[in-house]
Amino acid sequence: MAFGFLRSVNLKAIENIQSLGIPNLIQHLGGWSPFPAVTINTVITPESLPHLAEMVPIAQAAGVDSVSYQHLMFSDCSSHDEAALDVEQLLADIPRLKQQARDAGLPVTFYPRMSESKLRVYYQGSEDELNRKGMFPWYMVQVDMLGNVTPCRGFVVDNVKTKTGSFGEVWNSRRFRDYRNELVRLGVFPDCGRCCHRQY
């Protein structure tokens, strides 16, 4: 596995974060590595479902820090084909996969987190049966390799190259606050769909 590429991506991300006015990022981390822990993430699809158990030995061989399984994101909630994913098979597999990862000494995550009953609704139910709630833009921001600052959905609130203020000013800017206020008003945006950051 090519971790050299990951390292250069992270160096670029660190550079962008420092451009936001947090110049002593590495110093802030104390003795911690500025490079993040590496997780192998697998999206659960009808095609990957029979192969999920193969990810643990792959993760072990690659020497990563943890594994995660991500429920499929899809946008057209109410017309999603019920037969697309065998949810009962997935529910039976989840405890086995957790045990397998534990036995291998690897932390494992399934996300977004939800109960069994909510998982059935997630894959087979309608939009009306899900919570209309999202908190992501209050605690997270992404800075991409182009320097775009975005909460999610590709909505760019600023760019580290063109911004005029500090990170605090970007975070509390009119544009960012309007985005959050609109989310409060709507609960979720029409295109949030089964976003992995939504609170189900």
Ligand code: SF4
């Ligand atoms: S649920 Fe919607 S608002 Fe929340 S993170 Fe996902 S796309 Fe953004």
